[in-house]
Amino acid sequence: MNCRALLLFAIVIHSLAAGSADADEASFESDVAPLLIRRCVECHQGRHPSGNLLxxxxxxxxxxxxxxxAVDLDNPQDSYLLQRIHDGEMPPEKKGRSQQLPEQEVAVLQRWIAxxxxxxxGRHLDWFERSSDVRGGRDLWSLQPVRRPDVPRLQTLPQPANPIDAFVGARLEEQQMSPAAAAGKRVLLRRLYFDLIGLPPxxxxxxxxxxxxxxxxLEHVIDRLLDSPQYGERWGRYWLDLVRYADTSGYERDQEKPFAWKYRDWVVNALNSxxxxxxxxxxQLAGDEIPERTEASVVATGFLRLGAWNDEPNDPLDYQYDRLEDLVHTTSSSFLAMTVKCARCHDHKFDAIKQEDYYRMASAFWAGPIAARQRKLLGGPTPEELGVTEVLGWTDLGPTPPPLHVLHNGEREAPLDEVVPASLSMIPDLERTFDAPPDGSKSSHRRLQLAQWIANPDNPLTARVFVNRLWQHHFGKAIVRSPNNxxxxxxPPTHPKLLDWLADEFVKRGWKIKRMHKLILTSKTWQQSSNHTEFSSYNQKDSANRLWWKSERRRLDAEALRDAMLAVSGELDLRVGGPGFRPTIDAAALEGLSKKxxxxxxxxxxxxxxxxxYMFSKRGLxxxxxxxFNFSDTTLSCGxxxxxxxxxxxxxxxxNPLVHARSRRLASTIIANGAQGRDRVSQLWSAVFAREPFAEEFRLAEKHLETQLRRFEPLATEPAQTEQTGSPETLALASLAHVLLNSNEFIYLD
Structure with a gap:
């Protein structure tokens, strides 16, 4: 063997030996830090670490x-830390369950100490930096930057034009599945009308x-409906659920919130425009602080006034912090889908939200009318402070509010450090401390800075959360099926790449909501039938339809059901905006009120x-x-x-009298139009189902009318009764209309 070969051989042997030695050492960043964060730091951190071991x-x-x-570097195997671990004392039990480390994790610590x-x-371990099997860290999927993925190339299914279908199709291919066929045009149009305007065609x-x-x-109809005033009414209702909209304050007196309806109208107009x-x-967060402030933008701050308000709390000083919790919770749930309020008393148990973060967000509202004031103000500013009259809005009471402190266990009388107003720390790349207000400002400008942080295109939550809500209301279920969390x-998201693609597309399209509607509605995924030729086998694979292999059959929500009845009876009043109406409520429902x-x-x-x-929403009634029919809770954000x-x-x-009244009106209109015999049945089907009845439906309908006519004929001899309830023919046809309004075809969307 020549000298060069011997030298090469020696180098290889040395490299292998060095590699073997390196393999025996534990890497701090990849092995040790994750282990300590996951297993130890929860108890051994902060001001008062367990056993004073930080x-x-x-x-x-x-x-x-x-x-x-904790360690003995001269005799590593005798280190106190390792002894406690070997004895099974560390980590301690949780809820009676052993937390003993697996052998491979013990070996990591042994190698590291040795x-x-x-x-x-300078390395500081943060409990929130990494996720574990029991809690999330700042590496949680939803806190990572939105990265636009490539549109998948399908292998067995035809390559679709709409990227949505490519993402859905790729997941179906993985499971050797295919999407359902397209729904029929009649089904599709009815689905589209209810999706966009909440009314039947x-x-x-x-x-x-x-x-x-x-x-x-289809695109022409989509464009027409998106331009309809009824579009904003339909989608505005979804937003009102999120912001816990009601027209009264709740609690015992449940007094009216004057001009709350202007906020509702602002939402409708914003969506329509x-x-x-x-x-x-x-x-909504800072319409009074923006440079282009208008009366309409101040109306938008009604978002901050919509919560329940107690005019006589047990402790007015404590109640300030309850009001802060409502504002923090509604803001973080609606815009970020994060439960920040859970960090009011301690660090969040499951998410990377420190207790300090809760008070950071709360500091944005601390300059407002939080403290107890005159009862007639209903927890808000005076018109002079707000700068406009007849508006339920919000503004700061000055540029420099008193200090706000983190509270030990959330208790007002146990203040800790003063809070530095800032954004949440769970997104480090976007973390920012709020600046002092400009000279001469009447406001702290903290809400504006919070709003700008939320609306930052780089905020990984904002766009993801909103496109998830759009998907939810078009498909019945969201990509992340916990839309407020x-x-x-x-x-977990059913299609994480699709969610990110939609979020990125939303921002790239200028945050324009109507463009996203059209993108979703023109997809083959949305246009699928609710039936599938392989339903039995596919349902065994994916009974929750997480892969979107068919459309979901959905029941109309409370508003759409009531509005549809008024629409088919020809009575619906389509006036837009203004104060709400108070519906008739049965006397039995008033029994629980103090002043009936x-x-x-x-x-x-x-x-x-x-x-x-436009129905007046009284929290207590x-x-x-x-x-x-599952109307939303008005006390908390309802996603x-x-x-x-x-x-x-x-x-x-x-x-219900409302259902009977619609049935009678529908029957009266058909008879007043001069329809006779089978034409009455035909017109009734046309009004309710927008189609002609089938032969068997004709037969059953005529039989029903004959039976009901015999039942009501005795009333013909009682003119007073007939004048009040209608002729026997009207009552018989109304009975049939009542049957149709109770049918699945009317109540459900295919």
Whole structure:
């Protein structure tokens, strides 16, 4: 062997030996730090670490705790830390369950200590930096920057034009599945109408759509509906759920919030005008602080006034902090889908939200009318302070509010450090301390800076959260099926790449909401049928339809159900905006009120024919029909309504006076139009279902009419009764109309 070969051989042997030695040493960043954060730092951090052993810094680790040094570098195997671990005492039990470290994790610590327990200079371990199996860190998926993924290339399915279909198709291919066929045009149009405006199409509109064979037929209808005033009413209702909208304050007196309806109208107008979502966010949090302030932007700050308000709290000083919690919770839930309020008393148990973060966000509202003031102000500023009259708005009471402190266990009488107003720390790249207000400002400008942080295009939550909400209301279920929680306990996204692509596209399209509607509605995924030829086998694979292999069948929500009844009976009043109407409520529902006689004065009958959006919402007296069909909670941000199926819903549809009145009006109109015999049945089907009845439906309908006519004929001899309730023919046809309004075809969307 020549000298060169010997030298090469020696180098290789030395390299292998060095590599073997390196393999025996544990890496601090990749092995040790994650282990300490996951297993130890929860107890050994902060001002009062357990046993006075601080494991977040090199200094604390080397200093040790009450029992002395944690490690013995001269005799590593005798280190106190390793002894406690070997004895099973560390980590301690949780809820009676052992937390003993697996052998491989013990080996990591042994190798690290044996090698000298090197700790990088200046390295501070943060409990929130990494996720574990029991909590989320700043590395949680929802806190990572939005990265636009490439649109997948499909292998077995045809490559679609719409990127949404490519992302959905790629997941289906992985499971050797295929999407459902397209829904029929009649089904598609009804779905589209309810999706965008919350109302059914007429027979004429259905027939016109069926006759239109152009490739742009659906797009033309989408554009027309998006330009309709009813679009903002439909989608405004979803937003009102999020911001806990109501027209009264709640609690015992439940007094009216004057001009709350102006905020509702502002939301409708903002959506109809396609206000960019980033401006939509900023206006509601800081419409009084923006340079282009107008009366409308001040109305938008009604967002901060919509919560329940107690005019006589047990402790007014404590109640200030309850009000802060409401503002923090509604803001963080609506815009960020994070449960920041859970950090009021301590660090968040599951997410990377420190207690200090809660008070950082709260500091943005601390300069406002939080403290107890005159009862007549309902927890808000005076018109002079607000700068406008007849507006339920919010503004700061000065540029420099008193200090706000972190509170030990959330207790007012146990203040800790003063809070430095700032954004949340869970997104380090965007973390910022709020600047002092400009000279001469009447406001602290903290809310504006918070709003700008939320609306920052680089904020990983804002766009993701909103496009997830759009998907939810178009498909019945969201990509992240816990739409108000994107934290550790969130339901994982069904299609994370699709979510990021949509979020990026939303920002690139100028935060324009209507463009995103059209993108979703023109996808084959949205246009699928709710039936599938492989339903049985696919349902076994994916019963929750997380892969979107078919459309979801959905029941109409409370508002759409009531509005649809008014629409098909020809009574719906489409006036937009203004003060709400008070519906008639059964006397039995008033029994729980302290002042029954003056508690509720229903509006005139003609006023009650308006859309449900304009129904006066009294927190202590929500209409029973609406709550039976899962109307939203008005005390907390509601990102997803419950969808229940209970016997009382059937009873309401059978017995509620509103349903009977719509049935009678529909029957009266058909008879007044001169329809006879089968034409009456045909017109009834056309009005309710926007189609002609089938032969079997004709037969059953005529049989029903004959039976009911015999039942009501004796009333013909009682003119007073007939004048009040209608002729026997009207009552018989109304009975049939009542059947149709109770049918699944009317109540559900395919």
């Amino acid at each position: 494991l977040t810094t090199a200094e604390g680790f080397r200093r040790g705790g009450d029992s002395g040094p 090698a000298g327990a090197e700790w990088p200079k 007429s027979l004429e509109q259905v027939e016109a759509f069926e006759r239109d064979d152009s490739p742009q037929a 396609d206000m960019p979502y980033d401006r939509f966010v900023i206006a 994107f934290g550790f306990l969130a339901d 006689s003056a508690a509720w004065n229903p509006s005139p009958p003609e006023e009650q024919l308006r859309r449900s959006l 929500l209409p029973p029909m609406m709550t039976t 997803k309504r419950d969808v229940t199926t209970v016997p009382t819903q059937a009873l309401v549809l059978m017995n």
